[in-house]
Amino acid sequence: MNKQIILLPGDGIGREIMDSAKVVLQAVAHEYGHSFTFHQHAIGGDAIDQYGTPLPEETIQACQNADAILLGAVGGPKWDQVAVHLRPERGLLGIRKTLGLFANLRPVKGFQALLHASPIKEEIIQDSDILIIRELTGGLYFGQPSERRDNGNAVVDTLSYTREEMERIIDKAFESARIRNKHLTSVDKANVLESSRLWREVVEEKAKDYPDVTVEHMLVDACAMKLITNPSAFDVIVTENLFGDILSDEASVLTGSLGMLPSASVRSDGVGLYEPVHGTAPDIAGKGIANPLGMILSAALMLRFSFGMEEEASEIEKAVNECLEQGYHTADLRIKDGIQVGTKEMTDKVLENLTAKSISDSICNTYV
Numbered sequence: 001m002n003k004q005i006i007l008l009p010g011d012g013i014g015r016e017i018m019d020s021a022k023v024v025l026q027a028v029a030h031e032y033g034h035s036f037t038f039h040q041h042a043i044g045g046d047a048i049d050q051y052g053t054p055l056p057e058e059t060i061q062a063c064q065n066a067d068a069i070l071l072g073a074v075g076g077p078k079w080d081q082v083a084v085h086l087r088p089e090r091g092l093l094g095i096r097k098t099l100g101l102f103a104n105l106r107p108v109k110g111f112q113a114l115l116h117a118s119p120i121k122e123e124i125i126q127d128s129d130i131l132i133i134r135e136l137t138g139g140l141y142f143g144q145p146s147e148r149r150d151n152g153n154a155v156v157d158t159l160s161y162t163r164e165e166m167e168r169i170i171d172k173a174f175e176s177a178r179i180r181n182k183h184l185t186s187v188d189k190a191n192v193l194e195s196s197r198l199w200r201e202v203v204e205e206k207a208k209d210y211p212d213v214t215v216e217h218m219l220v221d222a223c224a225m226k227l228i229t230n231p232s233a234f235d236v237i238v239t240e241n242l243f244g245d246i247l248s249d250e251a252s253v254l255t256g257s258l259g260m261l262p263s264a265s266v267r268s269d270g271v272g273l274y275e276p277v278h279g280t281a282p283d284i285a286g287k288g289i290a291n292p293l294g295m296i297l298s299a300a301l302m303l304r305f306s307f308g309m310e311e312e313a314s315e316i317e318k319a320v321n322e323c324l325e326q327g328y329h330t331a332d333l334r335i336k337d338g339i340q341v342g343t344k345e346m347t348d349k350v351l352e353n354l355t356a357k358s359i360s361d362s363i364c365n366t367y368v
């Protein structure tokens with residue numbers, strides 16, 4: 001398959017870990033006979049320095065013509081004094097909005113070698129494998145009016161959604177559940193919110209189109225509790241913007257390795273933007289010690305969600321797991337009796353495990 005991939009390294013460690021994702025993708029392309037073409041563009045602080053804006057027109061154009069986008073991270077102390085509408089983070093919000101990326105997908109699945117670092121008991125999280133789908137472009141974060149009144153002594157924020165906005169995210173969730181373990185938990189606050197009551201109606205209507213998926217409604221407070229007491233009860237969780245923001249951060253703690261988690265922001269036609277959950281880590285930027293695995297796992301998600309390359313994606317995930325099982329880790333992770341390495345060595349280990357796998361496959365094939 002021929003794919004055009006835009007690379008937006010951004011700032012801080014984003015610039016150091018992007019290459020790791022690129023070389024891993026090149027190795028996969030080589031193994032599977034795909035052709036990936038990479039185009040690098042500026043966003044965030046990097047773009048402010050070069051173009052005077054966090055989201056230059058040429059970056060927007062390039063992203064509009066892309067099959068998928070990989071993003072490092074944006075921001076950092078250097079741009080703290082910049083006017084709010086020109087902040088590096090505006091670049092990211094702007095590109096999500098321009099491309100209409102309404103679904104935020106965050107898989108939450110820990111690696112065995114790192115589970116000891118989770119604040120939750122290992123036996124509770126052992127078998128958990130969750131995909132959280134958060135609506136990204138509506139709800140309280142965008143509803144109008146959002147303002148101060150009464151001389152600043154009263155405030156109003158507006159939670160607003162259209163049926164259509166609910167339908168597209170709920171469809172996405174059913175489709176995702178269908179290719180996973182066929183269980184969907186829809187999270188709302190239908191005992192108090194009108195928006196949640198419409199949400200439930202839409203879920204019920206959509207459920208008729210996906211008879212193979214079991215659906216359960218859960219109030220957000222109950223869900224918050226169950227996520228840490230019985231996380232393996234979940235498969236796919238779908239919820240609106242604010243609830244999703246909170247629940248996805250809560251769930252990420254389960255894995256014991258927040259810095260390794262990937263995320264995706266996608267729309268219905270499969271175009272998506274993929275980025276690690278962590279930020280620019282200004283405290284370690286430029287030292288060559290950043291953990292590249294969140295970025296590499298984001299590239300795996302891109303293969304899975306945007307290109308439908310399930311096998312290729314899981315090969316990358318297996319190679320990452322293998323590295324950790326062998327004890328290799330960056331400074332932000334702890335593995336008992338492990339071997340601490342930098343960004344480049346960690347990337348090389350992933351590549352070694354990827355190619356070791358394909359070599360053993362080809363040996364097997366020779367003897368079949």
Ligand code: ATP
Binds near residue numbers: 259284290292332
């Ligand atoms: P931002 O404003 O961009 O989110 P931040 O100051 O919040 O930046 P984060 O990037 O969120 O920093 O990181 C929080 C902490 O985790 C920092 O101490 C950082 O060094 C560490 N960290 C985050 N990502 C990584 C990584 N990929 N490798 C190593 N350490 C990381």
Ligand code: MG
Binds near residue numbers: 278279
């Ligand atoms: Mg941060």
